[in-house]
Amino acid sequence: MRELTAVAATLVGATLLTTYAEPETALLLRHLYLVPVIVAALRFGLIGGGMTAATAVLLDAPRVFATIERDGLTQPAAEHLITFVLLIGAGALVGRLAAAAHSQRQRFETLLAVQRALTEEAPLEVALQRVRACLAARLGVGAIGLIVRQDDRVAVAGGGPLVAGSLAAEVLETGRPQFVPDVGGGARPRRAFVAPLLAAGEPIGALAVEREGELTAAERGAIATLAAHCGLALENARLASRQRRFTEELAERIASATATKSAFVAVASHELRTPLTALLGFSELLAKRTFETAEVQRMSDVMNRETERLVRIVDDFLDLSRIERGFELRLSRSRVDVAAAVASAVEVLRRAGSHELVVECEDALPAVDADADALDRILKNLVSNAMKYSPPGTAVRVAARARDGAGVEFSVHDAGRGIPPEALPHVFEPYYRAPGVGSARGAGLGLAVVKSLIDAHGGVIDLESEPGRGTRVTFVIPASLP
């Protein structure tokens, strides 16, 4: 208001001075009109500059028109008319430049505010409300809405649900800004403009503004630029949030892996220590004392068994290490007779004499395309697992049957304590030991290695278990080509 009064006072002052001054002095004093015109243009922009210039021309026109009427279009009169053109030109030009500078500054401030609003981690809807509040306070439009599409859902701030076929839906679909000069129904035209929010050149949402009155092309351009920046800011916030979540997840995984490794080191030490203790004890006894041949034979059998166990554990470690480093297991594939492989593996374990091992192989099974040693390890691992987790004296059934065109399906079925349902998804993970395994020995490597070996064969493995009823492990090895 103060500036407006100053502009009006300067206009009146210039008019009075030019009216009452000598004609020659008045010709010079008419340039005083430039002062209020430029001040108004700088303060109020194009409209302010233009209107002040028009008022100045209206105030000064009677003088020059009278001169033209009296003396014709003389040189001073022509210069006076040129002054009018200069006044209007200066008002319009300075006003336009001032408005552009003001708009640019406002855009940067708005963008800064938007980025500040997105610094705090918040759900998408809350972040959108914050951005919308920032924009609403600065853009000076009647209504403002933000839509963001993320992971097949659309979040909206500042309006009802997004209607298919609406202007915003069209922009979201095409990524092109749309302008509707009048949405209809009002005494004044209500302009609507929707600009896409862009991230990496793709529309991730839309910024919709509506205003009763004018929404100039320059304003629409500024809003479209702002929308593109908002899209980037939202995308950056989303990526930062994902990065934070990823880091947290990674930290959790590292902590979990560290705990698992620590547990594994404890279990593995125990697993290695047991056969080593037996070997150390018997070797010391053999070195210090003399035994009868039968006793030496028994001791060497025990030492042999413990050495085999050590070899098995070390083999498992090596295989797992290879798998974890991303190397494929080396297989030496050939035609393997299924019935013979099953019989051989079961025969070795039958010697323990703790369980009844039942073999049920179909007649005329096709040969499989497998590494014989690997298949032997798979079978021994599964059967020894079944024996380990089922009470002594119960039966462990090992079966093999042909699967049409797919190879041979092996199954190992025990009547043991079973596996809790919550443990089932993890049983094939390395170092994992299901809760409630009690004093049963093991490093949590067996099933992980078995699965890796079967995967390397191009086969599949499945495990079904019912607590208290037993467990059935089924796997398929592809048949050998005839």
Place this chain on the structure above:
Amino acid sequence: MAMWALEQLWIPRRASVFSDTPVALVVGLGSAWFAAASLANAGWLPSAVVEVVALTATHGALLAVALAWGAADAGVRLPQGSAAITVVLIAAGATAGALHEWGGLALMATPLWLAGLAFRGRLRGLGLGRGNSVRPIVVGGIIGALLGGHLLFSASQTLGYPLRAESWLIVLTRWTYDLGANVISAELFFRGALFNRLQRRWSFGAAAALATALSLIRYVSDPLLPGVVEVVVGALFYITVLGGINCWLLWWSGSLAPGLLSSALFFLAYRLLAVG
């Protein structure tokens, strides 16, 4: 606030600017004017009759088109034969004015009839209705008074045109013509109908420029305007300023009333000058 852009189905506008024009009536009025002029040229009709027909055809056509466009845009139904009644009222007023110096007052029947329509909400498509806020009307009044004052000052003091202070009857009858036909037809058509339609399709600047340019053509080609250079230049200047301001008043307030008032006051100042 509800957001149209999100919540409403978008159907791109296809209607032309000239849709809903009462073509038959406009062509009929134009033909009547042409026929009257031809008959007068042949000496079969007095020139006064041609003046009455020309006045009726010009203002009647502008008002008929404005009424039709306004009703269509606002989705309201006008009483049956509204356009014809308006034309008849103008014709009656013009005839009365030609027959007697006080007869021109009959032209006031047209704004009264239109005021009745506006009061019943039938002219809201043109920005006329009940419940206008006072502020824009005051602003319109001030602008009309200032522009009229400027005209009086510059024309009487610098160009030497005298005031008609003594012949108030002439001032009153001519101003009655402005109120009853000239101002209402210009404002209802060029601002209420044409500018209103254009600003709902284009920017304010483009709409105001075209509406003002067309109104300028209508005034400059008016045979009632004296053919003196300074009057024509003055008309160009003031009609441009008045047209632009009235477009802004309608855009700003959503009402045609401020523009009607500013025009009425400006033309009062014009009629106070002994021009023509």
